[in-house]
Amino acid sequence: xxxxxxxxxALPFPCEDLVRRVFDLGRLGAAIFGGDRRVVWATGLLPCCxxxxxxxxxxxxxxxxxxxxxxxxxxxVAAEEGQVRRILRTVREGGAPxxxxxxxxxxxxxxxxxxxxxxxxREIRGAExxxxxxxxxxxxxxxxxxxxxxxVVLVDAGGSVRAWNRxxxxxxxxxxxxxxxxxxxxxVGETLLVExxxxxxxxxxxxxxxxxxxxxQPLRVMVTRTDLLTPDGEPEGAFYLVLDLTGxxxxxxxxxRRVAQLSIIREIAEALQSAMGLSxxxxxxxxxxxxxxxxxxNRAFLLLADEKRMELRGRVAIGPSDPDEAHRIWDExxxxxxxxxxxxxxxxxxxxxxxxxxxxxxRELAARLPDGEHFLIRALHSxxxxxxxxxxxxxxxxxxHPGILERLGVRDFVAVPLVxxxxxxxxxxxxxxxxxRPIEDSDVGVLELLGMQAGLAIERARLIGxxxxxxxxxxxxxxxxxxxxxxxxxxxxxxxxxxMAARVVHEIxxxxxxxxxxxxxxLREVPQQDAKRESIQIIVDEVRRLETIVREVLDYSRPxxxxxxxxxxxxxxxxxxxxxxxxxxxAGVVGRIQADADAPPAAADRNQLFQALVxxxxxxxxxxxxxxxxxxxxxxxxxxxxxxxxxTGVGIQADIRGKIFEPFFTTKATGSGLGLTIASQILSDHGxxxxxxxxxxxxxTVYFRLPAVEEEPGDGENPGG
Amino acid sequence: MAKILVVEDExxxxxxxxxxxxxxxxxVVMAANAVEGLEAIERESPDLVVLDIRxxxxxxxxxxGRILERHPKIPVVLNSAYSSYKDNxxxxxxxxxxxxxxxxxxxRTKVRELLEGCPGGPPAKP
Numbered sequence: 086x087x088x089x090x091x092x093x094x095a096l097p098f099p100c101e102d103l104v105r106r107v108f109d110l111g112r113l114g115a116a117i118f119g120g121d122r123r124v125v126w127a128t129g130l131l132p133c134c135x136x137x138x139x140x141x142x143x144x145x146x147x148x149x150x151x152x153x154x155x156x157x158x159x160x161x162v163a164a165e166e167g168q169v170r171r172i173l174r175t176v177r178e179g180g181a182p183x184x185x186x187x188x189x190x191x192x193x194x195x196x197x198x199x200x201x202x203x204x205x206x207r208e209i210r211g212a213e214x215x216x217x218x219x220x221x222x223x224x225x226x227x228x229x230x231x232x233x234x235x236x237v238v239l240v241d242a243g244g245s246v247r248a249w250n251r252x253x254x255x256x257x258x259x260x261x262x263x264x265x266x267x268x269x270x271x272x273v274g275e276t277l278l279v280e281x282x283x284x285x286x287x288x289x290x291x292x293x294x295x296x297x298x299x300x301x302q303p304l305r306v307m308v309t310r311t312d313l314l315t316p317d318g319e320p321e322g323a324f325y326l327v328l329d330l331t332g333x334x335x336x337x338x339x340x341x342r343r344v345a346q347l348s349i350i351r352e353i354a355e356a357l358q359s360a361m362g363l364s365x366x367x368x369x370x371x372x373x374x375x376x377x378x379x380x381x382x383n384r385a386f387l388l389l390a391d392e393k394r395m396e397l398r399g400r401v402a403i404g405p406s407d408p409d410e411a412h413r414i415w416d417e418x419x420x421x422x423x424x425x426x427x428x429x430x431x432x433x434x435x436x437x438x439x440x441x442x443x444x445x446x447x448r449e450l451a452a453r454l455p456d457g458e459h460f461l462i463r464a465l466h467s468x469x470x471x472x473x474x475x476x477x478x479x480x481x482x483x484x485x486h487p488g489i490l491e492r493l494g495v496r497d498f499v500a501v502p503l504v505x506x507x508x509x510x511x512x513x514x515x516x517x518x519x520x521x522r523p524i525e526d527s528d529v530g531v532l533e534l535l536g537m538q539a540g541l542a543i544e545r546a547r548l549i550g551x552x553x554x555x556x557x558x559x560x561x562x563x564x565x566x567x568x569x570x571x572x573x574x575x576x577x578x579x580x581x582x583x584x585m586a587a588r589v590v591h592e593i594x595x596x597x598x599x600x601x602x603x604x605x606x607x608l609r610e611v612p613q614q615d616a617k618r619e620s621i622q623i624i625v626d627e628v629r630r631l632e633t634i635v636r637e638v639l640d641y642s643r644p645x646x647x648x649x650x651x652x653x654x655x656x657x658x659x660x661x662x663x664x665x666x667x668x669x670x671x672a673g674v675v676g677r678i679q680a681d682a683d684a685p686p687a688a689a690d691r692n693q694l695f696q697a698l699v700x701x702x703x704x705x706x707x708x709x710x711x712x713x714x715x716x717x718x719x720x721x722x723x724x725x726x727x728x729x730x731x732x733t734g735v736g737i738q739a740d741i742r743g744k745i746f747e748p749f750f751t752t753k754a755t756g757s758g759l760g761l762t763i764a765s766q767i768l769s770d771h772g773x774x775x776x777x778x779x780x781x782x783x784x785x786t787v788y789f790r791l792p793a794v795e796e797e798p799g800d801g802e803n804p805g806g
Numbered sequence: 807m808a809k810i811l812v813v814e815d816e817x818x819x820x821x822x823x824x825x826x827x828x829x830x831x832x833x834v835v836m837a838a839n840a841v842e843g844l845e846a847i848e849r850e851s852p853d854l855v856v857l858d859i860r861x862x863x864x865x866x867x868x869x870x871g872r873i874l875e876r877h878p879k880i881p882v883v884l885n886s887a888y889s890s891y892k893d894n895x896x897x898x899x900x901x902x903x904x905x906x907x908x909x910x911x912x913x914r915t916k917v918r919e920l921l922e923g924c925p926g927g928p929p930a931k932p
Binding site: 591592594595596597598599600601602603604605606609625628629632636751762763766767 | 816818819821822823825826829875887888895896898899905906907908909910
């Protein structure tokens with residue numbers, strides 16, 4: 086034994102030749118280590134040196150230039166575990182790394198016999214080596230990577246997938262068999278997002294890209310790519326490590342959207358605060374519901390509760406009628422990107438352009454407030470937003486009336502009650518009729534925030550409207566009062582002026598009479614031919630002119646008589662009694678009044694009637710020089726009211742009873758005889774009458790009859806009214 | 807012909823009336839105020855009295871009342887610059903109410919009528 090055939094050392098096994106050939110055939114380098122962990126036999130394909138040189142070297146010396154740590158020591162591990170271990174070792178010689186696959190197996194040993202390890206090495210070249218590395222399930226590292234949930238993909242120099250781990254299969258939804266062989270960019274559907282960031286020393290670049298996920302959904306990823314080079318420095322392929330950022334990216338985007346929504350809410354809230362008119366407020370609410378980044382809702386409808394008419398009625402809406410219109414508008418919005426303020430300002434033309442159809446729809450939406458079963462009314466009183474999905478209320482599942490769904494033309498929408506101080510004032514409906522985008526919770530949340538502001542603003546507008554109405558009527562009333570005051574002042578002033586004028590004019594009369602009178606007299610005495618005649622005539626003429634003016638002025642300012650008002654006869658009687666109190670007491674007369682409570686007031690000139698009454702009462706007192714009783718009675722009679730003045734005096738004798746109303750008829754030594762005449766004149770002026778009943782020795786009663794005051798506009802003629 | 811008493815507080819007017827009425831052939835007695843007038847009635851027994859209303863002290867209406875108490879049949883002509891007394895019932899007792907004018911024709915006509923016994927009576931109400 087022992088031939089020189091390319092290996093050295095004594096193989097402790099027979100058939101060395103055979104073994105050697107096997108190894109050479111497989112292009113495997115092999116070294117057998119003894120218990121002292123030194124090479125006892127080696128072939129010529131070892132990385133360190135020739136076979137002869139290798140004998141006696143330690144494992145580490147065989148891979149002397151290896152920069153891999155020997156931890157754990159393969160030989161030890163193989164011995165302990167009794168398994169074949171496989172590992173990649175990179176050996177650098179002169180800068181170019183070379184990769185070797187090393188397998189170690191423990192052979193022999195046990196029972197005190199010598200232990201041997203066989204170490205087989207093979208240089209890995211090219212893709213074949215790499216893929217075989219990947220497909221091998223027995224090496225821990227590979228197993229680890231293969232089973233990793235982090236996607237790792239091996240791609241060859243041509244850009245085609247060579248290996249595909251479990252993470253990649255899960256993320257991209259394709260099995261290894263499916264993926265291997267296809268171009269990497271196609272398999273993952275890559276579009277670059279950010280310029281790759283290079284990390285030079287480690288042949289690694291990192292970049293962000295968009296990939297296509299298992300369900301076809303867009304993924305936002307961070308890719309780390311490590312290039313693999315051959316020992317000669319040729320690119321051999323690359324590792325791709327993929328980090329799925331989609332989740333966090335979505336969070337980021339969600340956050341951005343929420344921030345944008347909040348700023349919109351703030352802008353709308355500001356607009357609502359400053360808007361006074363109801364139409365401005367409604368405008369702001371609708372724009373707020375539909376405006377915003379990407380348009381939160383496509384369409385919004387506003388219904389307001391009208392307590393007076395007891396109904397909930399659609400007032401105004403905003404939104405495109407169809408997709409074409411929608412795209413036109415949204416393209417323009419994207420182009421011009423108006424601020425919210427501008428949108429509010431330009432609402433009218435904005436609304437007109439798009440809204441006729443939605444406004445038709447909203448005007449058809451109505452319900453009577455007491456109708457508790459109606460969907461709109463239930464939504465109005467709901468404590469929170471009502472979501473309708475597929476035509477059913479959520480979460481109860483109660484179907485929404487098909488009439489409403491038909492009018493709106495959608496089966497998914499939300500209804501937000503607008504509340505002010507616990508009382509619902511309106512309802513806001515919103516949907517995505519054009520984009521058909523599913524309504525998300527965050528959208529609803531924003532709408533609810535808007536709704537809170539809106540309810541308050543609407544109520545405020547209503548109160549302001551009422552306040553304005555009140556203020557207006559107060560202003561009108563104030564103006565009237567002021568007008569009346571001024572008129573009163575003017576009248577007083579005028580009347581004062583008038584009084585003064587009248588007095589002055591009266592005083593002028595006397596001198597005029599003297600001047601004119603004597604001038605006339607002169608005229609009569611001066612002969613016809615006398616030249617003086619002309620001068621005197623002038624004086625006469627001018628005086629006549631002045632007299633005319635005086636007469637006209639005084640005629641104009643003469644008061645009208647009598648002035649009819651409401652006179653309470655009982656009160657009048659009391660006042661007369663008061664006036665004559667002294668005379669009554671002096672005469673020892675007892676005066677009293679008996680007035681019916683339901684006697685109507687008389688239509689009369691108070692002063693004149695008072696004068697008449699006092700005259701009659703004086704007569705009565707004079708008829709009772711030795712005392713007696715004077716009673717005034719007031720009662721209602723058909724056609725008016727009657728006041729009677731009754732005394733217990735001497736009475737009037739029959740033969741003179743007819744004459745008592747004649748002027749200057751008096752039986753008294755000191756009487757003008759005019760009292761009753763005047764009284765009778767007054768009564769007839771008033772459309773009333775006076776008559777007397779008397780009995781000598783018992784007394785006299787004088788009756789006044791007067792028309793009563795016409796109360797409300799009657800339903801018939803009132804005679805003597 | 808007749809004796810006319812003129813009660814008027816303004817001197818010039820007294821003169822005028824005296825002048826004019828005397829031209830009609832009557833005798834004119836004058837008084838400057840109501841009290842003088844009352845005395846003059848008792849003293850002179852005139853056939854007609856022309857009374858001014860606005861006078862210092864007692865006014866013409868009250869004076870008329872007193873005159874008529876004593877002499878209910880004597881014609882009284884109220885002669886005033888003021889028309890407002892026409893609304894006063896007292897004035898209805900007079901036989902005539904003349905508004906003073908430089909043209910004394912109306913006054914003198916009324917005086918003649920009353921003296922001739924024409925139906926006087928209270929003048930038409932205003």
